[in-house]
Amino acid sequence: xxxxxxxxxxxxxxxxxxxxxxxxxxxxxxxxxxxxxxxxxxxxxxxxxxxxxxxxxxxxxxxxxxxxxxxxxxxxxxxxxxxxxxxxxxxxxxxxxxxxxxxxxxxxxxxxxxxxxxxxxxxxxxxxxxxxxxxxxxxxxxxxxxxxxxxxxxxxxxxxxxxxxxxxxxxxxxxxxxxxxxxxxxxxxxxxxxxxxxxxxxxxxxxxxxxxxxxxxxxxxxxxxxxxxxxxxxxxxxxxxxxxxxxxxxxxxxxxxx
Amino acid sequence: xxxxxxxxxxxxxxxxxxxxxxxxxxxxxxxxxxxxxxxxxxxxxxxxxxxxxxxxxxxxxxxxxxxxxxxxxxxxxxxxxxxxxxxxxxxxxxxxxxxxxxxxxxxxxxxxxxxxxxxxxxxxxxxxxxxxxxxxxxxxxxxxxxxxxxxxxxxxxxxxxxxxxxxxxxxxxxxxxxxxxxxxxxxxxxxxxxxxxxxxxxxxxxxxxxxxxxxxxxxxxxxxxxxxxxxxxxxxxxxxxxxxxxxxxxxxxxxxxxxxxxxx
Numbered sequence: 001x002x003x004x005x006x007x008x009x010x011x012x013x014x015x016x017x018x019x020x021x022x023x024x025x026x027x028x029x030x031x032x033x034x035x036x037x038x039x040x041x042x043x044x045x046x047x048x049x050x051x052x053x054x055x056x057x058x059x060x061x062x063x064x065x066x067x068x069x070x071x072x073x074x075x076x077x078x079x080x081x082x083x084x085x086x087x088x089x090x091x092x093x094x095x096x097x098x099x100x101x102x103x104x105x106x107x108x109x110x111x112x113x114x115x116x117x118x119x120x121x122x123x124x125x126x127x128x129x130x131x132x133x134x135x136x137x138x139x140x141x142x143x144x145x146x147x148x149x150x151x152x153x154x155x156x157x158x159x160x161x162x163x164x165x166x167x168x169x170x171x172x173x174x175x176x177x178x179x180x181x182x183x184x185x186x187x188x189x190x191x192x193x194x195x196x197x198x199x200x201x202x203x204x205x206x207x208x209x210x211x212x213x214x215x216x217x218x219x220x221x222x223x224x225x226x227x228x229x230x231x232x233x234x235x236x237x238x239x240x241x242x243x244x245x246x247x248x249x250x251x252x253x254x255x256x257x258x
Numbered sequence: 259x260x261x262x263x264x265x266x267x268x269x270x271x272x273x274x275x276x277x278x279x280x281x282x283x284x285x286x287x288x289x290x291x292x293x294x295x296x297x298x299x300x301x302x303x304x305x306x307x308x309x310x311x312x313x314x315x316x317x318x319x320x321x322x323x324x325x326x327x328x329x330x331x332x333x334x335x336x337x338x339x340x341x342x343x344x345x346x347x348x349x350x351x352x353x354x355x356x357x358x359x360x361x362x363x364x365x366x367x368x369x370x371x372x373x374x375x376x377x378x379x380x381x382x383x384x385x386x387x388x389x390x391x392x393x394x395x396x397x398x399x400x401x402x403x404x405x406x407x408x409x410x411x412x413x414x415x416x417x418x419x420x421x422x423x424x425x426x427x428x429x430x431x432x433x434x435x436x437x438x439x440x441x442x443x444x445x446x447x448x449x450x451x452x453x454x455x456x457x458x459x460x461x462x463x464x465x466x467x468x469x470x471x472x473x474x475x476x477x478x479x480x481x482x483x484x485x486x487x488x489x490x491x492x493x494x495x496x497x498x499x500x501x502x503x504x505x506x507x508x509x510x511x512x513x514x515x516x517x518x519x520x521x522x
Contacts, residue, residue, distance in 0.1 A: 054422055055421075055422075056418050056421065056422065074418075074421040074422050074424075075424060076422075076423055076424035078422075079422060079423060080418075080419070080422045082415060082418070082419060085413070085415055086415050086416070086418070086419040087419075088416060088419075088420075088434070088437070088438075089516045089517060090437040090438070090440070090515065090516060091437075099420070099423055099425075099433070100423030100424055100425075102433070103420075103423055103424045103425045103429055103433070104424055131515065131516075131517055132517070133516070133517020134517070147423075151423060151424075
């Protein structure tokens, strides 16, 4: 069943008075339970696309359908894990995880129970009463994932959530995220500029073209899980994506120099 | 050494340094007095000021004056906070209004409080409301501008994250906008407090028949420098105590909770 559909999404930006085309007709179908990774050169508009799916930005034209119904505003049915710094420093870890449930008007006891469950899943139970500044970057991102999952969203959106982590922590979280995906059966869209990440996580990898962006190629990765970063059999997918991306990165670099 | 012991030791050291500084100050004052550089009527000795203190404390003048001044200040400050935050919120809600008002902010913030006195006397008169008006006008803009800029400077990612989790309208405002702006709001509050303090003393000197500013001005009229100095010391002490033990403590507490003091 199609969970999410992006139809011909077009988005312009105003850059020093010039109109720049960020997204030039992005079409994407995400099936229920898919783990879709979007890769592309930095600045290609993949985060913009995710923000549009989340409802945080509006497209100039085109529409997003969730379960067949068009969406426009942000909503807890599409929770986002941001790159970093999106946890609220004035709240304890557990209150951060509960935030969305509180907004939804769920009674205290019930939301305590739900948030404890997700903190437990992310192995953060001991830190429930800490403030976020007391956590490492990796722990913060695990809180952010717990916070997003606690809302039990229709679809989980992840915007380079591991970009700020050291490689050991990242490798660990890459495995954890696969386990969580298998356990919760969530539909996930995961944006990254890191090819390995996309190969390890995605069952579909969408390669974004440089600006004006659209999807250049979809690569299906049918390979057993949990996949590990050091698995050599993943190399063939890696190179397949790299070949697609190389010309885009070169084009991107030219754009930036000019 | 445990943290509490360390903290006690640090507090003790700070207090010892402050005591030393005050002792040195009084020493120099006594020296200038003994050398007879100024006539005694212009510069009394520390002991003479202490005697005046004893007198105005025992006849109740000091407590009465401090009470009246603080009463006026608190009433006016409450009005300032209410009005200032409401206008600040309005500036956020109506963007072009906010932008316009904000462009006048430098002039409004730098406007000397004492310059409101003639206007207030003619508009309202020599009464409590006249004094309060001066205090309100001297602090309300600081509250207003700090409310506006504190909210505008909230990192957009907090608001995005909150909206993403279904927060909007009043819920968003109460659970995200206000807490996210708080550390910066407190700084504005401290500034407004010090503006109010300047204003209430100034207004009392010129417009009042009771209060700290008034006994300061009476001292001048009766050539009683001891009373002038005693009033000044009282004004200094209250300003220091309120900031140090109320506003600064509050700010420290919020900063610690937010993890803002962990820069190394």
